[in-house]
Amino acid sequence: MTDLLLGQTLAYRQNPLIEGANAAVVDTAGGVVIEGGRIVATGPAADLRAAYPQATVHDYGQHLITAGFVDAHVHYPQTAMIASWGKQLIDWLNTYTFPEETRFADPAYADSIAARYFDLALAHGTTTACSFATIHPHSVDAFFRQAQARGLRALTGKTCMDRNAPDGLRDTAQSAYDDSKALLSRWHGVDRLEYVLTPRFAPTSTPDQLRAMGTLWAEHPDCLMQTHLSEQLPEIDWVAALFPDARDYLDIYEAYGLLGARGLYGHAIHLTPREIDRLAEVGAAVVHCPTSNTFIGSGLFDMGGLMGRAGLRIGLATDTGGGSSFSMLRTMAAAYEIAQLRGLALHPSQLYWLATQGSARALHLDHKIGNLAPGMEADVVVLDLASTPAIAQRHAQASDLWEALFPTLMMGDDRAVHAVWVNGNRLTR
Template identity: 75%
Template sequence: MTKRLILGQTLSFADDPFRVPVDAAVRHERRGAVLVEDGRIAALGAADTLRTDHPDAELTDHGDALITAGFVDAHAHYPQTAMIASWGKRLIDWLNSYTFPEEMRFGDPDYATEIASRYFDLTLSNGTTTACSYATIHPESVDAYFEQAQRRGLRALAGKTCMDRNAPKGLQDTPASAYDDSKALLKKWHGTGRMGYVITPRFSPTSTPAQLEALGALWAEHPDCLMQTHLSEQTDEIAWVKSLFPEARDYLDTYEAFGLLGANGLYGHAIHLEPRERDRLREVDAALIHCPTSNTFIGSGVFDMAGLTAAGHRVGLATDTGGGSSFSMLRTMAAAYELGQLNGSALHPAQLYWLATQGSARALRLDDQIGNLGIGMEADLVVLDLASTPAIAQRAARADDLWEALFPTIMMGDDRAVQSVYVAGDPVRMA
C-alpha cells in the first residue's frame, strides 16, 4: 500500500478545550505533516522529520494551508437537501409546509439516490467527512444514503425516520413496521464497512406511545447502536408534547418512559431544558446536539453552551440541514459563536473547532476513530486555505497567532476555504 505524506500546518487536540486551557488542549505544528497508510494516520509531527523518516512516501505539500480532521456533522436531514432555505415558518408549520411534502418523494429509489448523491457532494465540498442523518420512513431512503456514502468511502450514520401519527398518511408507518423495518436495516447496514445504523424516532409528537415502546425495545436489543431524536427545540413544540403526553413529567420523560434515554442517545437542539431534564441527560451521559443555524433560521432559541459544557454534558455540533441554512460546518461554527455572544459567552476558536470535529465525534461515540489527528485514527482530513477570499486574507495577514489566523475563516469562510479533502487517506476534492 502506498504511503502518503501530507504537508502543511497541522492542528490536533490533546484534550477538550472546554475542560482545560487552550494551550494544553491543542497541538499545532507550523510546518507539520501527516503520514497516511492503509486509510489511517501512521505518524504525525514536524514535516522535516517525517520527510527524512519516510523518503519513499508519496508527497503532497499544501504549503501554509491548515490540515485538520474532517468536519463531523452530528445531526442532519439529508432528505431536506432540495428544500433548504425555505422561507418563513415556525417548526410545526415548516414541517407541514415544506418537509413532509418533500419526504413523500423518497419512496422512489431513484429520487432518493439523486438527493443522497447531491447531499454528499455538497457536504464533501464543505469539508464534512462524516454525517449523522435522519432518512425518511422509506427503507429506500436509508439504502440510498448508505450506498452513496459507501461509493465515496465515507464513514456515515443514519436511520429510518419513524412516525405513526401527526404526519401525512403517506409518511406514517406503524409500531410493528417501524420496529421491523428498522431491525432489517440495522442488520443490513450496521457495521458494514464504515456504516452505522441509528434508531430514529423523529420526535415524540409524531410517534404514539406504542411506537416509542417498540423502538425502545429495539434499542434494548441493540444497545451498541445510537438512537437519535429531537428534544425541546421550540416552546410551542413543548406545549404540544405536554398536550399529547399529559402524564409525562417533561418532554424528556416521553422518551425515558419508553426506554429511549441512554448513553448512546443523541438529542437534537435541547434548547429549553428543565432542570430535571438537564440532570437526567447528564446522569446517563447522553449527547446534546447544538444546531445553531437552524435555531436562528426557525427562531427556536439560544442553546446554553456555556452552562451545559460546564456541567459536563457531551455536546456535538450540527448543520441540521435543511432546517439549518447551510451545509457548511464553518458557517455552523460562526453561528455557534454568535449565539454564544448573545448568551454572554464568547467561545474560543479552539472550542468552536473542537465542537465541529472531536466534540461531534465524541457525541457519536466515534472519537477513537474520527474527528482528530492522531496515530491510528482514520485519515479523514480537511485542508483549509486561511486566505480564501480578499476579506479573509487581509484580516489573517494581521494575525499574531494561529487563532487570529483561523478565526476569520471560521466567521467568514465557505466552501472556497476548503482546499482539499481526504477520505480514508485518499484525496477526493483537490483545488
C-alpha cells in the same frame, strides 16, 4: 502507499470546552503520514520527511491540516428544500418538510438527493454525517449506498412516525420495529456505516411506537438512537398535551426506553434543570444546531451552561435543511454568535473541537475520527486560511494560528476547502 501531508496542523489532546485553548496541539510546520486509510504518524515536518523518505509528499504550505468535519445531526432528505422561507417548526414541517419527504417514495429520487447531499457536504469539508432518513426503507439504502461508494463513514436510520404526519409518511409501531431491525441487520457495521434508531420526535410517535423503538434499542445497545428534544416552546407545549403524565419532555423518552448514553438529542434548547441533570447523569449527547435554531426562530442554545457538565457530550451540526447551510464553517460562526448573545465568547479552539472531535465524541466515534493522531481513520480537510480577499486581509494581520483561523471560521465557505481526504484517499476538488 504512504502519503505525507505537510502544512500547519491542528489536533487535540483534551477537551477545550473544559481545559481551554491549551487542549489543542498546533504545529505551524507540521505533517501527517497516511498509510492504508489510517494516520500512522504526526509531528514536525522535518522529522516526518526523514522518517518516511519514500512517502509521496503533498506540501500544502501554510494551509491548515485538520480532521475532517463531523456533522452530528442532518436531514439529508431536506437537501432540496434548504432555505425555505418564513416558518417556525411545526408549520415548517407541514409546509415544506413533509411534502418533500413524501417524494422519497420514489427510490430514484432518494438516490439522487443522497448523491447531491454527499457532494455538497464533501465540498464543504464534511467527511462524516449522522442523518435522519424518511419513513421509506429505501431512503436508508440510498444514503448508505452513496456513502459506501465514496468510502465515507456515515450514519443514518429510517425515520419512524405513526401519527401527526400526512398520508404516505406514517408507518406503525410494528412496521417501524420490523423495518428498522431489517435495515440494521443489512447495514450496521458494514464498511464504515452505522445504523441509528430514529424516532423523529415524541409528537409524531404514539406510545406504542416509542415503546417499540425502546425495545429494539435494548436488543441492539451498540447502536445509536437519535431524536429531537425541546427545540421550540410551542413544540414543548404540544408534547405536554400529548403526554400529560410526563414530568417533562425528556421523561417521555426515558419512560419508553429511549434515554441512554448512546442517545443523540437534537437541539435541546429549552431544557429544565432536571433534564440537564439526567442527560449528564446517563452520559447522553446533545447536538447544537445553531443555523437552524436562528433560521426557524427556535431559541439560543446554552453552551455556557452545558459545556462544563461532567458526562454530557456536546456535538455540532448543520441540521440541513432546517439549518441554512451545508458548511460546518458557517455552523461554527453561528455557534459563536449565539454564544455571544448569551454572554460567552467561544475560543476558535473550542469551535473547531465541536465541529470535529466534539461531534465525533457525541457519536461515540472519537476513537476513530475527528482528530489527527496515530491510529485514527484518515479523514482530513485542508483549509486555505486566506481564501477570499476579505479573509486574506484579516489573516495578514494575525499574530498566531487562532487569529489566522478565526476569520475563516466567521466568513469562510467552500472556497476555503482546499483538499479533502476520505479514508486515506484524496478526493478531486
